[in-house]
Amino acid sequence: MEPTSRNFHANINAALANPTLQQALGKLTRGFPVKRLEAAARLPEFEGLRDQARDIKNHVLANLDFYLEQFEMRVTDWGGQVHWAKDADEARQAILDICRKVDARTVTKSKSMIGEEIAINEFLEENGIEPIETDLGEYIIQLRKEPPSHIIAPAIHLSKEQVAETFFEAHKDLPEDRSLEEPRALLEEAREKLREKFIGADVGLTGANMLIAETGSNVLVTNEGNADLTYSLPRVHIVIASLEKIVPTLEDAATILRVLARSATGQEMSVYTTFCSGPKRPDDPDGPEEYHVILLDNGRTDLLGTEFQEMLRCIRCGACLNHCPVYKSIGGHAYGWVYSGPMGAVLIPSLIGMDEASHLPNASTLCGKCESVCPMRIPLPRMLRAWRKQQFTRKQSSGMSRLVLSLWAKMVKTPPVYRFVNRHVIGLLALCGRKSGRFRWLPLAGGWTTARDLPVPQGKTFMDLYRDGDGAAP
């Protein structure tokens, strides 16, 4: 998708002015955090599991080449094929080549953030192949031609009335007078429509929650079972995954699964957890005849050895979005690209460049809630600061703010000047505002006073009062 992160202020204003979105966000951010807390409380070793999960991924990132090669070897042993893709172009081309080889007309697809990242749907459509999203949320936003607004709840920004409207629009073959008021009716209708597609598809495209090096398997986690129908019914199964999804062993995958759903939705496990290893064997009753894994880099190896390496531990659970007060205010679309929330604010600049994404690392109070709930203990605030440091060092922040900052710093570093200037500024403010105790407006303070009053200083500064009362401060 075309990024709109540059228009962040406009995106924010649109989000804040959208009552349906605000209501949905309120519901989401009240629901998931409570459920996560309850799930964590039921599992005494939860905090220890977070440490283990972090350590597993740290080990992987230190030995990424070894495990990727092991994974490829195992997949090949099963009769599958690994395709290495340096960037989105290569990944899209690899998928198209496989589809062309089997003369595919339709591709069913289960939810994949990498699919969003490489905009595979648009690409397949351009090449005459029909992609069909089979996750309910993804199906809805595909019909509406919208990007996902949350990494695990892609249509969270919509009300059920909006979904009904979309279905009436899209499913013209169904009676116009049918009732779509109940969520159940919406679900049944989507299921009905998708069944036909599942059976007719030539290729099934899935993501991967993990790739397991020792077994050459991909792990699929869903609540709808759509991934299972997506990969098992068509003749060809293509897995699209970024290369940091690798874990060494089945045991490691089990450890990460124990923190994944608990952190995401507060479930102990998601409803469906599937391990796929290669194509169907001669005596298997069903399964795909071909098994392909597209391993996408897309800039990730550039993060290795940098301040951002730890971001590659992310398992896309969405906990940082669910708990983020900024995400709660503006939702996912405002971030302007595929990812959102704190993980998006860290990841997006590395994927689409800082010119486009310059607002994202700055639009955070660094409150630290995200890090406190991240199952992989990713220090997200530290990385947001690291981006700011890079912006400052490369002079990517605005000239005006750099000038103001530099003058302020000079003053702070010269205490007598700092005191002299502030004594007069504060004295004047106190004198002007003494009566009401607050300013509703003040020159140069527009950023503050648009939303709130500015409390008036008490009068003299502490340092002056302290001196006056005490003689010289020691």
Place this chain on the structure above:
Amino acid sequence: MMSADSPNPGPHIALFVTCLVDLTRPSVGFASIKLLEAAGCKVSVPDQQTCCGQPAYNSGDNPDTADIARQVIAAFEGYDYVVVPSGSCGGMIKHHYPDVLAEDTAWASRATALASRTYELTSFLHDVLKFSEIEAAYPKSVTYHDSCSSLREMAVKEQPRNLLSKVNGLTLTEGEEAETCCGFGGLFCVKYPEISENMVDAKVDDILATEANVVLGGDLGCLMNISGRLTRRGKTVEVRHVAEVLADMVDGAPIGGPTASPRREKA
């Protein structure tokens, strides 16, 4: 004379006043001194202090941050402890100075040493001094706002509440979202006022839902933000720093109320 000639045998504290207290609300500094002295400490206020450097640090300006950190370390390292009436500035000294100066061989160990002796005010009184002789009366219904940095960087949660439980007449009603960010975030609130407004509105709604008359907290940045939004919305809930209540120094106007310059109170 309360600092230099104090007969107290307790630890010698360097008070980091913070720029917001220095400039806008000196009463918080005097309340901190009163509490520390009541707990048996000798308190000094190093003259070379200005700001902890957070605006620079959070803007990615590490060179200026490092200069400011070195200035603070030099001014504060000659004391037993550094105490700060703010989790945010305390967290800056305790966690971020060592990070910023990690590569500076001459200063890294000095930064770590100072960090290990730096505390937020209420946690220092409660955890280090085991102080509980609060002599204060405040017959009001209050709620408490946990600042993000106090809560998540300085592990401050129960300490102010335990101390407040000793205040005569005070009843505490917790807000459901007491631990949620108020939307201040330093320069964030002026760079992204739309988001900040949404966040502080949620905070104000949560405060109003407790039906408390007063909101207390340990970080002046949050408190000015919350007070500013409360008065803008025409609400009469008072806002104060927790130190003022604990020190029984509540005669002056609350934050955002009509002011009279405070005078130092003898302990």
